[in-house]
Amino acid sequence: MSSVYLQERMNFDDILCLIGGFGKFQKTLFVWICLPQIFLAFHMLVSVFTGAVPPHLCRSSWPSAGAPASSNFNFSHLADPDGRPELSCTAPLNHSSAGDGSPTGNCQRGWEYSTETFQSTTVTEWNLVCDSASLNNMASSIYMFGLLVGAVVFGSLADKYGRRNIILVNLASQAVFGVGSAFAPNFYVYIALRFVVGTSISGVIMNAFVLGTEWTGSKERMLAGIITDYFFGFGYILLAGVAYLIRDWRKLQLAISAPGFLFVFYIWLLPKSARWLMANDRKEEAWELIRKAAQMNGRPLSKDLQMRKVEEKTEVKKKHSVIDLVRTPKMRKQSLIVFYLWFANVFVYYGLSLNISDFGMNIYLTQMIFGLVEMPARTITLFTLNRSRKFSQLAFLAVGGTACLLTIFIPSELSVVKTVLAMIGKFGITASLSIIYVYSAEVFPTVIRQNGIGMSSMCARTGGVLAPMMYLLKGISPQVPMVLCGLCPLLGSALTLLLPETANKPLPDTIEDVEGSNISEEGDGCL
Template sequence: MNFDGILCLIGGFGKFQKILFVWICLPQIFLAFHMLVSVFTGAVPPHLCLSSGGGAPPPADFNFSRVAAVGVRRDGSCAPPSNHSGAAADGHPGGGCQGGWEYSTETFQSTTVTEWDLVCDSASMNNMGSSVYMFGLLVGAVAYGSLADKYGRRIIILINLAVQAVFGVGAAFAPNFYVYIAVRFVVGTSISGVIMNAFVLGTEWTGPKQRMLAGIITDYFFGFGYILLAGVAYLIRDWRKLQLAISAPGILFVSYIWLLPESARWLMANDRKEEAWELIRTAAQMNRRPLTKDLEMCQVHHMEEKTVVTKKHSFVDLVRTPRMRKQSLIVFYLWFANVLVYYGLSLNISDFGMNIYLTQMIFGLVEMPARTITLFTLNRSRKLSQLAFLALGGSACLLTIFIPNELSVVKTVLAMIGKFGITASLSIIYVYSAEIFPTVIRQNGIGFGSMCARTGGVLAPMMYLLRRISPQAPMVLCGLCPLLGSALTLLLPETADRPLPDTIEDVEGPELSGEGDGPP
């Protein structure tokens, strides 16, 4: 009897698993805080270049909204110092803003931009900070995935929750921008460590029939954190206090030392069967499914069985054979495109012209129906669901470039539809990937897919530097990348209601090339 068979006997989603998912889902709220807080802490308020002659700052009732980008040309370099009406002080090109910057405090008391003057020639530093954080996610995905396979899911989750709390609080006291992005990089690595291993821990304790639902539950809590952040940021307009508010409660997760169980499936795979069966007995009792005679016999069998040496597989197997290579490359691109556009939209909501807090809340609310609808479409077709939502998201993003800035509501609605499609598509790719890759290389495939996703996350903040070329360039990219992914999805197989492939031969069919087995 394999572990799925054991779960069927003790309950695949009973009281034990439901309590486990409470512990897994609570950190998701704070993960959303850390992932998206730069929308507010790194916001660029309307600003004005003061006269280099030490002129007086603008009056208290000065209308910054009329000169939201005064002193900045399209290429991002400083224009000549301007007076309070927004007109240039002289008629020839200027260099840096010698008199310093004055920022509107109507929306934000302070941000990292206003504290360290990350505007004009330094504007790219702000995008770089977000990319460094996303690079932390990439490093964390690579490092903590392998460490969790070696040392267990539980200990890696506990370590990363502690790192997230300590360094998150530390970011609120950063003395300069370089220390700030270094600390945020460490927070990023910890986010990956928690997201991946909490998801794996939950699915490894959940029965096959409930795994898709269990995965969506964790997504709901991330979406709830998305919405809640809008309210917290609205109440706390100072970036240091906001950073402290979203990080300090993480100290409470120290209680997980006593609450969070290890994965019994991982314990069995690592020849720690006594510990695994102790947890299985606990789960059976909590689920009111006491150990049966069949299960006791299964335990004896597991204790006595010897380790079977199997053929080793590596990343090379993902691209060694033609059909597997085609499917792998397409899936990797889908991971990249989904995350690039998801964070490209999520981290730049101020571009749509509406109130930043309202837009954040709307984008968070969109997450809920987007993730819910996949529960119904996935059962019908993985392929058509992926294709349709990518096409919807890409088309909506592309349409925003034709909407004038004066129609900010229309532009935001289209961006919201784009976010809906991409969020649904991102939920689907998790399930679709697990079913496309065969068992022998499934972990390799999903692991590399995650790396491609994090690469998209690293590039998402930098994508908005394309505004120097054209203001519409970022949204053109957000539209074309999903549409290309939608077309490529046509080349993938349907996996709904199909048995999972176990070997590469199952993917390639009877005429597997390169194996030298001869005709079937």
């Protein structure tokens, strides 16, 4: 690259071309980014086990006080044809309360729970069954609301204080409050602690992804999303084994949280985003990091080149906010479409997961299988993303939506066919969800990228909160949930046509880059 070209044009993608877009520095960075993803998956999915509802029976419904202990009592007759322990709530019960601040069922002599699968769960400890079962659902909703709050708060704070600082704060918060929830004295303290854990998970997921994206060259940028997804999927699978070995909910919560304190070493290991520093007019700090990255990649920059680039003219620094996402026409159109895509992907992803998980199989085996199914979905995006972000997003949304819609035409007796179609739908949505991480980071310019990702994540978490409620619509028609799971992705597929192609293009740094169509007109930044 000639010095004339360098003087005429400067952006961070040019710098990455000079120092290496995916050298030793970036590969080391991805190791630090990916390791927490395993534990993030643990926290996201652990409630499947810690909040499980074993078969149960009120002792007051037994014929005599000398009824057999739960270890000898046959709980199998309590399950309905779908395997849910509903019949336990139909026995005549006596009303009382414990008076210790913990929710209890309306059962004077207490509940007896099967210990065949779990030694203890939050449900068995605080009797979150029958009349109190809604409290168990409330715990999940509050946790999801924590994810939403974290997406809004830490998206904005990261644009102001930097990606690295917010990651470090949230890793510490996740460890402290995660361990704290393992020692919660009552249910209400537990859900409050889980709420804070939820906010911290959003802060880590978003900012780790953006930090990796901003240090990666345009041709390898998709790895920022796909590689981290793999580690999240690995955590998804690994949790099944950890939960199988640890059947007590407090010990399980402690086991997935305590290792988080090891991430204190990230204070010395995790770099800042030089792209963010450049955009915030902190060029000296940025160039110190760039020199270090260039040295690690074996492509050091000359002093003359560094001085010429540092002396480039700079724009007047502007303060940006969430309003800038919708202030200008093209940015507004792209932002609203991306927000909907996040909502639709997560809404359908969790909607399908809740639906197809009711196989009546061993819960640990089911968890592992669902984790394994997601791996090929993420793998296939590696072969499509570099060709086209837009077509990949559009195609997988169409596959997922079409497969879900087809299930409503399959007779109920052909359950295997319906299940296969549902799994195809989940395959498409999982692939689409992996793509939207990469795609949205490339649509939003650097100055408001974290605001954009934060608002997108908020929309995604809204979809996650609404997904369980979707199945309340079965009272209207059994087909309604799958109709929604089909139509939402298909609408998203159509809207994707209005987004720009970003494959192998420089990241936009300013809103003017977006409004001027630079993102679609520039080359890949390496000449």
